Amino acid sequence: MSQTIVIKIGTSSLTIPETGSLALSTIATLVETLTNLRQKGYNIILVSSGAVGVGCGRLGISKRPQNLNQKQAIAAVGQGRLIRIYDDLFNNLGQPIAQILLTRHDFKERSSYVNASNTFRALLDLGVIPVVNENDTVATDELKFGDNDTLSALVASLVDADWLFLLTDVDKLYSADPRLVPSATPIDLVARHELSNLDIDVGDSGTNWGTGGMVTKITAARIATGAGVTTVITNGKNPTNILDILAGRAIGTRFEPQPRPENARKRWIINGLVSKGKIYLDNGATKAICEQGKSLLSAGILAIEGDFNSADAVDLYAPDNLPVARGIVNYSSNELQLIKGKKSQKIYEILGYEGAQTVIHRDNLVVID
Numbered sequence: 001m002s003q004t005i006v007i008k009i010g011t012s013s014l015t016i017p018e019t020g021s022l023a024l025s026t027i028a029t030l031v032e033t034l035t036n037l038r039q040k041g042y043n044i045i046l047v048s049s050g051a052v053g054v055g056c057g058r059l060g061i062s063k064r065p066q067n068l069n070q071k072q073a074i075a076a077v078g079q080g081r082l083i084r085i086y087d088d089l090f091n092n093l094g095q096p097i098a099q100i101l102l103t104r105h106d107f108k109e110r111s112s113y114v115n116a117s118n119t120f121r122a123l124l125d126l127g128v129i130p131v132v133n134e135n136d137t138v139a140t141d142e143l144k145f146g147d148n149d150t151l152s153a154l155v156a157s158l159v160d161a162d163w164l165f166l167l168t169d170v171d172k173l174y175s176a177d178p179r180l181v182p183s184a185t186p187i188d189l190v191a192r193h194e195l196s197n198l199d200i201d202v203g204d205s206g207t208n209w210g211t212g213g214m215v216t217k218i219t220a221a222r223i224a225t226g227a228g229v230t231t232v233i234t235n236g237k238n239p240t241n242i243l244d245i246l247a248g249r250a251i252g253t254r255f256e257p258q259p260r261p262e263n264a265r266k267r268w269i270i271n272g273l274v275s276k277g278k279i280y281l282d283n284g285a286t287k288a289i290c291e292q293g294k295s296l297l298s299a300g301i302l303a304i305e306g307d308f309n310s311a312d313a314v315d316l317y318a319p320d321n322l323p324v325a326r327g328i329v330n331y332s333s334n335e336l337q338l339i340k341g342k343k344s345q346k347i348y349e350i351l352g353y354e355g356a357q358t359v360i361h362r363d364n365l366v367v368i369d
């Protein structure tokens with residue numbers, strides 16, 4: 001079966017930092033490389049930032065705006081131009097593309113998540129390269145991906161991709177921001193067990209035009225490798241690196257994937273849903289869930305944080321305050337405040353009505369490795 005590759009390119013690679021104008025030669029090489037990969041039989045999805053940057057260029061604005069509505073308006077100007085540039089370039093090579101604009105909401109609802117996955121699959125089967133961005137113009141604060149690193153990792157998980165390439169303006173991940181700390185050491189490989197305790201300094205928010213800096217790339221690597229996707233950070237100035245990396249050359253920073261979760265519904269629970277609260281477990285419940293694959297019962301709950309309804313997603317924490325799982329609850333936070341620490345047989349007596357025996361059934365529970 002064909003391998004599926006998601007490539008994310010950031011604003012800092014698509015534009016020239018000094019002038020803010022488009023880095024046309026980089027974009028053209030990227031288009032050539034992706035068309036080449038498509039012709040070799042790979043399924044390709046491009047996640048491209050740049051709507052705000054290109055919109056600013058079109059309107060003669062020289063700094064990334066901070067005001068949300070202004071950003072949303074400018075993105076509406078830029079996205080059209082951006083997709084036009086891609087379509088012109090890909091069209092010269094006979095490669096059809098499609099525009100897909102997503103919001104966090106599209107991942108949260110199971111039906112739209114499945115629908116998005118089917119649409120991606122249909123486009124790939126037609127030989128099309130989908131060009132994805134966040135639908136900045138309508139995304140509201142609480143339902144935003146916020147950055148395209150995270151979006152690209154969620155897309156990679158959604159389509160069950162084999163590779164995620166994060167193209168940026170540095171050649172790899174370093175022990176600290178190489179712009180600020182010239183002695184920072186390069187990191188070539190992050191092994192499977194290393195990512196959860198990665199000890200590096202990621203500075204703050206990245207370049208003038210980028211949004212997340214390295215922080216969001218590490219988050220993206222966590223999401224994608226957790227879904228079984230090999231993730232690579234490499235320099236966007238040389239998109240042909242992708243071909244060399246696929247041929248086995250060690251370029252950039254490579255993050256080894258976790259074993260691929262086979263169950264698509266569980267992938268959605270962990271990567272599609274947005275957590276609405278926290279449940280703190282005692283030792284017994286932590287062990288039952290993490291080691292024995294059992295459901296969560298009210299007796300094992302120590303505390304609840306947040307305001308959520310039944311059927312919302314929540315994160316579960318061990319007594320040492322580390323997150324251990326995510327699941328879909330059968331009770332609201334108000335109900336759980338009353339039944340926490342109590343045996344399931346007492347639920348009827350306390351609430352006055354019959355509810356589910358489990359707080360989270362094991363089919364709706366995903367343990368974090």
Ligand SMILES: Nc1ncnc2c1ncn2[C@@H]1O[C@H](COP(=O)(O)OP(=O)(O)O)[C@@H](O)[C@H]1O
Nearest residue numbers: 010011012168174176177202206207210213214
């Ligand atoms: N540990 C680190 N290793 C490499 N780069 C880092 C690190 N910490 C911070 N950075 C910064 O992250 C920037 C890339 O992030 P960003 O500007 O958001 O790019 P993009 O637009 O590609 O998403 C780099 O220019 C670099 O200065």
Ligand SMILES: N[C@@H](CCC(=O)OP(=O)(O)O)C(=O)O
Nearest residue numbers: 011049050051052147148211
């Ligand atoms: N959706 C935004 C992208 C935001 C973003 O993550 O930017 P970047 O850090 O350059 O990848 C845009 O198109 O401008």
